[in-house]
Amino acid sequence: MQPSFTIREAGNGDHADFVRYFAELLTSDRPASVERWVADLMPHTFFLEEEGRKVGYAFVEVFGDLGFIRHVVVDPSARGRGVGRALMNVIAERLRKARCKRWELNVKPDNLPAMRLYESVGMKEQHASSVVRIDWTDALRMQFDATLAGCDVDPAEDDDIERDMQLPDGKLLRLREMTGQLLVQLVDMRGNRFGFARFDAEFPGAFPFRVTSPRYAGDLLRALHVHRSQQLDWVQLVIEDGADTTQALIEAGARPVFDILHLAGDIPAA
DSSP, X not given: OOOOOEEEEOOGGGHHHHHHHHGGGOOOOXXXXXXXXXXXXXXXXXXXXXXXXXXXXXXXXXXXXEEEEXXXXXXXXXXXXXXXXXXXXXXXXXXXXXXXXXXXXXEOTXXXXXXXXXHHTTOEEEEXXXXXXXXXXXXXXSOOOTTOEEEEOOGGGHHXXXXXXXXXXXXXXXHHHSTTOEEEEEEOTTOOEEEEEEEETTTXXXXXXXXXXXXXXXXXXXXXXXXXXXXXXXXXXXXXXXXXXXXXXXXXXXXXEEEEEEEEEEOOOO
């Protein structure tokens, strides 16, 4: 008999379950606080339940015609029973209703069951990304260009930054809606753009962290450094499809945390 699952939208009282499921992602990151959960994640999150018990969770964002699946987690006690596929089916239905055409996500390369699931719904590997941590003292020793400076992002520049930095349409608007996020671009005196980062000083981390060349990584880090938390001496960066930038950071003293693969594809028809 096929299991019967029900969908329940996340609510204020679900933070503890979110924390429990977040730990299954094995990222070593701190889960969002209750305040951030309610403001930033909860509106985009749902649970699957079976007979009143949570068996799965998903957090999904929409950017124009693109759906980005941030988290998909199956309760350890319910694995191997079709919960993951049920979650993906619900996500696909919701994204179709939102008029999305494509979906994408990140997954650890050693998570073979998840890889098989995502490939079975038409997703294919697009590129590899790396998560690294670097001490601020090492970051400040990196090569820098005194003619470049970090500055805030005016909303009128969002479209240009999304185009220049190859970000999804509407990405910066979504980042502006999130709690405690700082948007910083790296420019020269003429306004030419060389990098962009979303910085969370509380975490602390930057994702995305994008530069037009690895030689500008130190400049962008310097631009973020002035906004750092005084209590933490390191920052974590997600480097997407940037092996040269990752290598430059490691040579400067950055420590690899884990690798991820970026998968994407067309959303299957109903």
